[in-house]
Amino acid sequence: MTFAVFAGDKRAAAAGRRRTPEATLLGLAALGGSLGAVSAQRLLRHKTRKQPFAGELNLIVLGQLGLLAVLAVLAARHALVIR
Numbered sequence: 001m002t003f004a005v006f007a008g009d010k011r012a013a014a015a016g017r018r019r020t021p022e023a024t025l026l027g028l029a030a031l032g033g034s035l036g037a038v039s040a041q042r043l044l045r046h047k048t049r050k051q052p053f054a055g056e057l058n059l060i061v062l063g064q065l066g067l068l069a070v071l072a073v074l075a076a077r078h079a080l081v082i083r
Helices: 002-017 021-042 053-082
Strands: none
Touching: 002 021, 021 053
16 A cells, blocks of 8 residues: 555656655555555655655664564564463
């Protein structure tokens, strides 16, 4: 879904139409759509140089990766305790 919204925003930009707010794009990424956001950013070359947007998206991705790492450690500890 996030990839599609980014693609729609890219088309709107090219056509000079109303754009999707950056807060919406970042919100979708923060709600679990970071893979779609980064994929769209890279594949469509959309918002790659726009700052602070690109930096904020990178922070969202790093935060989600950090959360996944913490969850992985907790899951591994839990697995060790159960055995």
